[in-house]
Every structure is written in structure tokens, then in C-alpha cells.
Amino acid sequence: MAHSPFVQALYPPDFARCYGCGVDNTHGHHLETRRDGASTVTRFTPQPYHTGASDFAYGGLIASMIDCHSAGSAAIFWMIANENWQGATVAPRFVTARLEVNYLKPTPLEPIELRSSAPELGERKVVVATELSVGKLVTATGRAVLVKVPDGNIGRIS
Amino acid sequence: MAHSPFVQALYPPDFARCYGCGVDNTHGHHLETRRDGASTVTRFTPQPYHTGASDFAYGGLIASMIDCHSAGSAAIFWMIANENWQGATVAPRFVTARLEVNYLKPTPLEPIELRSSAPELGERKVVVATELSVGKLVTATGRAVLVKVPDGNIGRIS
Numbered sequence: 001m002a003h004s005p006f007v008q009a010l011y012p013p014d015f016a017r018c019y020g021c022g023v024d025n026t027h028g029h030h031l032e033t034r035r036d037g038a039s040t041v042t043r044f045t046p047q048p049y050h051t052g053a054s055d056f057a058y059g060g061l062i063a064s065m066i067d068c069h070s071a072g073s074a075a076i077f078w079m080i081a082n083e084n085w086q087g088a089t090v091a092p093r094f095v096t097a098r099l100e101v102n103y104l105k106p107t108p109l110e111p112i113e114l115r116s117s118a119p120e121l122g123e124r125k126v127v128v129a130t131e132l133s134v135g136k137l138v139t140a141t142g143r144a145v146l147v148k149v150p151d152g153n154i155g156r157i158s
Numbered sequence: 159m160a161h162s163p164f165v166q167a168l169y170p171p172d173f174a175r176c177y178g179c180g181v182d183n184t185h186g187h188h189l190e191t192r193r194d195g196a197s198t199v200t201r202f203t204p205q206p207y208h209t210g211a212s213d214f215a216y217g218g219l220i221a222s223m224i225d226c227h228s229a230g231s232a233a234i235f236w237m238i239a240n241e242n243w244q245g246a247t248v249a250p251r252f253v254t255a256r257l258e259v260n261y262l263k264p265t266p267l268e269p270i271e272l273r274s275s276a277p278e279l280g281e282r283k284v285v286v287a288t289e290l291s292v293g294k295l296v297t298a299t300g301r302a303v304l305v306k307v308p309d310g311n312i313g314r315i316s
Binding site for chain 1: 172173175176177178180183184185186205207208209210211212216217218219221222223225226229251253254255256257258259260261307
């Protein structure tokens with residue numbers, strides 16, 4: 001596979017079926033996480049039925065976006081640190097150990113942007129900090145602890 | 159409306175459209191949260207397309223279930239404390255201020271149970287602690303901070 005502009009296209013088949021971000025999931029959100037300078041970015045426009053209270057996005061969608069975006073971001077930051085981002089054909093796979101979401105304001109059902117940094121970046125553990133916004137309004141923040149799955153261990157992560 | 163065995167049936171219309179737990183959402187999960195002694199319980203069976211890595215549930219589904227179940231649980235615990243659970247026709251509405259999820263093990267795509275207590279129960283703020291399990295295996299835990307929406311303020315929570 002040629003180098004792709006979003007990291008989920010580099011996930012191996014076991015991860016390509018994720019409802020949140022798998023390119024092979026016919027029902028899911030198909031989130032696409034890209035490098036943008038020193039940050040990572042994912043953009044998504046909710047459907048009208050993704051409502052929670054009133055005309056705002058339901059909390060589970062916010063958490064789901066932060067989760068998948070954080071896993072993709074961890075892979076990107078790890079690849080940059082290990083100097084194998086350019087021309088990569090397979091991304092490392094990270095799973096979430098802990099997810100924290102602060103709901104600051106209701107999130108309108110409009111185009112949403114998630115933008116992240118990696119305040120901690122280790123060999124096996126990455127912490128990703130995320131701001132989720134609509135226009136210039138930050139409506140939620142997230143912090144996720146991701147752990148790298150050993151190569152070839154995807155089917156045995158239990 | 160007569161007393162219902164699950165709290166989401168007592169939500170006012172603005173909350174009945176939630177993708178996670180709204181009875182009026184034609185696309186969503188329709189989670190149902192019930193009192194069970196001193197606990198609350200929600201049960202849900204994921205679809206095959208709710209996969210994350212391999213054949214396990216995606217993290218966003220876990221977070222989404224804990225979020226909606228916690229909001230419903232907060233309403234139940236609050237109503238019990240305020241002695242208006244029996245015969246209630248409308249439940250108070252809680253929104254999530256903060257959500258924490260610890261992913262302990264992969265969650266199989268099998269019937270899932272969420273069971274909660276309320277370690278903090280105030281007039282406007284409730285903290286809900288949740289164990290999410292498949293069979294006897296606890297695969298995730300959650301902690302959510304919920305805030306009660308003032309009556310009549312649902313459309314103005316921004």
C-alpha cells in the first residue's frame with residue numbers, strides 16, 4: 001500500500017474493521033486522523049440522529065471520536081518519534097487503556113474538529129491530549145492513555 | 159405515563175431522542191437502565207459491526223454505554239434519595255460533566271451488563287461508578303460526574 005494521508009489506511013486488517021475508524025467497516029464513522037504540523041487532526045460531521053439532549057451530539061459520540069482519534073494520534077506521534085512516518089505502509093497499533101472526557105459545553109451537530117498533542121511519548125505508552133471544537137468553540141477535552149500492541153499480537157490482546 | 163421499569167421511558171421529549179438511550183431515536187442503542195436493589199443495571203448485546211480490534215467491541219461503544227447508563231443511574235439514585243421513584247412520571251435529567259473509562263480487557267461482542275453505585279449523591283451533582291462485564295468477566299470500569307439540569311432548562315443547557 002502506498003503512503004496514505006490518514007493513519008487508519010495503514011492499519012492492519014484486524015484494526016480496519018473498527019466501527020469508529022475502520023476503513024472496512026460498512027456501518028461506522030470512518031474517522032481519518034492526519035498529521036498537521038506538530039498536531040494531529042480528525043474532522044467529522046455528525047448525522048442528525050447522533051443527537052443527545054436537544055439538538056446536540058450525544059456524549060458517547062464525543063467519547064468515541066476522542067478514543068479513535070487518540071489511538072490514531074498515538075500511532076502518528078510514535079512513528080514520527082521513530083522516524084518511520086514517511087513512506088510507511090503499516091502503522092503500529094495502539095489500544096486505549098484509559099479515556100477521560102471533560103464535557104465543557106454542548107456540542108452542536110455541526111462539523112467537529114479534534115486536535116491533539118502527545119504530552120507523554122514512550123516506547124510502549126503514549127498519552128494523547130485532545131481539544132474537540134466546533135468552529136472556534138472548544139466543547140470538550142480528552143486525555144487518553146494508549147498502549148502499543150506488540151507486533152503480531154493483535155489477535156491475542158486478551 | 160404510568161410508572162415504567164426503565165428510567166429512559168420517563169425522560170422528557172428533549173432527552174428521548176438520544177442515540178444511546180432515547181426511546182424515540184430510530185437509529186440508536188435504546189439502552190434501558192433499571193433499579194436493581196441498591197444498584198442500577200443496563201444490559202446490551204452489541205451487533206457484529208460494533209467491532210474494534212479483532213472481534214472485540216470498539217472502545218467508543220464501551221464509553222457510550224457507560225455514559226448513557228451513568229446519566230440514567232444518576233436520575234434513579236437521585237429519585238430514590240428524594241423519595242419520588244415510586245409512581246414517577248418524569249425523571250430528572252442529568253448531563254455528563256466528566257467521563258472516565260478504564261479498559262481492563264477486550265470486551266467480547268456478547269451480552270454486556272453495566273452495574274453501578276453512586277459514591278457521591280448531592281442535590282445537583284451525582285458521581286456514578288460502573289462495572290461493565292461479560293459473564294463474570296469485568297472488562298471495563300467507569301466513573302462519571304453528572305450534573306442535574308434545572309427543570310425547564312433542557313433547551314437552554316448551553
